[in-house]
Amino acid sequence: MRLDRSTLLWALLVAALLLLVVNPLARLVWTSFQHADTGALTLGNYAIAYGRWRNVEALVNSLIVGLSVGVLDLLFGVPMAWAVSRTDMPGKGLVWAAVLGTFIMPNYLGAVAWMLLAGPNAGWLNRIYTSVTGAEAGPFNIYSMPGLVFVIACYSFPYVFVFTRTAFDLISSEMEDAASTLGASVWRTTRRVTLPLALPAILGAFIVAFLEAIALFGVPALIALPGRFQVVTTMLWQFFEFPPKVPVAAAYSMPLLLITVLLFWLQRRLIARKGYVALTGKGGERRLVKLGLARWPVLGYCLLVTTLSFFVPMIVVVQAAFAKAWGRGFSLDNVTLRNIRFVLFDQPATRDATWNTFLYATAASLLALTLALAIAYIVQRRLVPLGGVLTQVAMAPFVIPGIVLAIGFYAAYTSKPLVLYGTAWILVLAFATRFLPIAYANSDAAIRSVNPELEDAARILGGSRFLALRRVVAPILARGLAGAFILVFIPATRELSSAIFLYTTGTQVLSVLLFDKSDEGNFELLSSIGLVLVVVTVALVMTGFRLVGRDFMLRRTAT
């Protein structure tokens, strides 16, 4: 009975993954070995893609960006997650809202804001610096490798924050108590007990941050090019310029796939022989760490990070959104509500796009999460063979550049038997595929922390595995899954690279409108749409959290 059901589920999941991931991916690999015109097998695409030092250099740059962003994200995100989850730091609501706002802000909008803040010639920060010190030039230059790393990190650390926070939320205080009973200080306990317990989540977050950083196009296009260096995505974009060299692009993106495989192998090696089961059936309690006076510097750090990532860039965005002409800067006669009114009321396109954006993102998140949870569960509980392969497949979409994934989708679902092009479904499926890795990494970390004994108890009492899942595992994971939902939902609301190839009139989304405004050099409207997006999404998500309920582990519970 159990075997039958599991096998059926397994077959379903494999079919879904074939449809969403393997098919487009196989096309990509196959294309990379094909001659563009004749279709003959060749290594020529690799020769073109990697035959020049410049192209190799771009790959090296991407690796530097990815690793640096990953590290910076951990420095930004982990302490904040710990502070919000495990301590009595004040102002948690504000910090959480600012992290959400950061996450929602389209990163190229943030990049433009930072160009205005830290441009070497006229950046606000540099102007303040020179007027205070009398120096000839300011120290900040956004058009540089550190500048690029900083901006990407600002808009990707929320991944780390949400991942790690979810893990911290699930760790009961008893583990920490054991350490403190033996005389360890708060810091030592945190370092030796709390952090290591969250390691799977932290590693997962690092990988997601790394992959996000190397797959990003908008921000490098704005910052790396004027800084006179290229990364993989800006090179890839040029392979798609007329005449498009899709096979070369496919060949050029292969190392990214290999790197992902390598990263997951490393992750498994690192956490293989240790136990991370934090949730057992023996009762648990969570108390907040009392920080005492230290709570102020901790809050200060959280606010410093969110000031850099959210509050200061928002000043720039708000100024432009309410300006008649943003190039004129701050002045009262430059203020207008016209842009906002235009975006909200005068232009039906924005209204429809807003509705579509939230609808598709919700559907895609639910789909991705269901799929991810099911895969993570059967892999973790070793219910089926070849779990490792399933993991790899579920994580693969993250490194397929969005543009390539979109073209795979387009090719796969514009012809019979499955014609989805022109419908909303193709966008929903593409978004779900694109963010399946995030859903998976999150579900994996969540399930890893649940002791199988909990289910075993239910099963010994005669319940089926599905009953155990529904009545035991699901309630425990509910809160963590709310975090996972946000991690998929928000990127889906701002996803551009696949949307731009798959939308038609009637299925337009906000990210496409934003890209148009950025392409059209219309910073006033770009900022207005961005502002609407940030405000509406923060409100939606905060309300959602209210509805889902509070942190259930704050009280003693029977689990």
Place this chain on the structure above:
Amino acid sequence: MRQVLALVVTAALAIAVPVWSNAWAFDGEKELYEAAKKEKELTWYTAHYNTETAAAICGGFEKKYPGVACKYVRTTAQVAYQRLAQDQKAGIAQASVISSTDASHYGKMKQDGWLQKYRPKNLAELADAFKPFNDPDDLFVATAAGLVLLTYNTAAVPAGEAPKKWTDLLDPKWKNKISIGHPGFSGYVGTWVVQMKKLYGWDYFKKLELNRPRIGRSINDTVTMLNSKESLVAAGPSATTLESKGKGNPLAVVYPEDGAVLMVSPTGILKNAPAPNAGKLLVEYLLGRECNEIIVKHAQDPVNKHVKPMAGGKSIAEVKTIRPTYDEIDKGIPEVKELFRETFGI
């Protein structure tokens, strides 16, 4: 008696004027409209204007020809081409009309047999300056135009000191203050680079590099650079700059003495168009007066010979313009992309 006469004349005018404006503007318009109505709707891939302009044009078209829905997919030239290429490969008939800004797309589309012949009846309405850029075989026709010219921030550069010709950008006083786009990312920039090389040789860019220009992606990035004062002068686009200036931003354009680079963007009807008649009707509309008045309202350059450009801009016919031939663009862009990378390192 006089009053009666006046009344009669007024009444006659009142009746006649609407009738006259309803009259068919070109031969066969009525038949084309009837045929288009049967097709109900058309899809138009366009990179010619920004989203608002495309929406306004489609709105104007639907108002003039009720019963024919105009669906636009406004995107960049590369994305439009990429989508069309996918459509063709998959055998999908989605778009009826394609308007790209990258002239080299048309040579390829023509060669691949994607376009169908149509000689617009409104061709006489097209300003003479653009006629040389129509396809001799009637596969595509010029429907949009723009200029690459010198632009600057008026809050930082007095008009007297602004560059007057392209070679002025080589003056060391603009060191670290120039903004340009990248030919690997923008067809507009590619055409400009080809033209500069034709005028002054590649040396022009080697000297320009001594001034360390800020290199953005698209030509419109120069508008952002100027508005933020990160750069003070630029090789920028006419329409986007004038639109931003129109809002009150401190920008101005200079028509270079050695010639503004003319960008002509054609429109073609697809061979597999699901709505060929509606497509033809749209092409006629794009050349007509109403459409060009909408275009001017959105700060773009008109192509209709009777429509005046917006205040602050000059009619393309009055300006000295220069432009490489289609052939020079086709062959030149891949070449200058390489040279550009050699010289500027990206």
